Amino acid sequence: MEEYISLKVELRGRRENSILDLEGLEYTEAENRIFRFINMVFRGERFVNLRIEGDDGKAKIIREFERINYAEARERIIEFLKFIYKVEESLPEVEESWLTRYDIENLSQKDKLLLLLKHNHPNEWVRS
Incomplete structure (x- = not known):
């Protein structure tokens, strides 16, 4: 059974502040919506301050990053989502x-x- 997870992504740029709240989504759907959101924000900004919160009902995790570009934001969000959703990367089988x-x-x-x-x-x- 997958846990109920709520997420909040806040991007603060020079021109605007944008917030996205998500609740109860599976990993891939949350990832897709967040990336559509940051794509929209980065059309008008080169650097932003990123704040991402995740709550699985047992713990609330908050990460903040200052003045990061688009590539860094994507990377930090992927790391955060993998952690909060407990996604394990498996290595391919190798014949030794x-x-x-x-x-x-x-x-x-x-x-x-x-x-x-x-x-x-x-x-x-x-x-x-």
């Missing part, structure tokens, strides 16, 4: 038996990177 076919110790960094990409390893693994 392919490692035995290569002499890993004698491969260059470039060859190792290409092998990781070829065998569908997540970007987080490739970066490390």
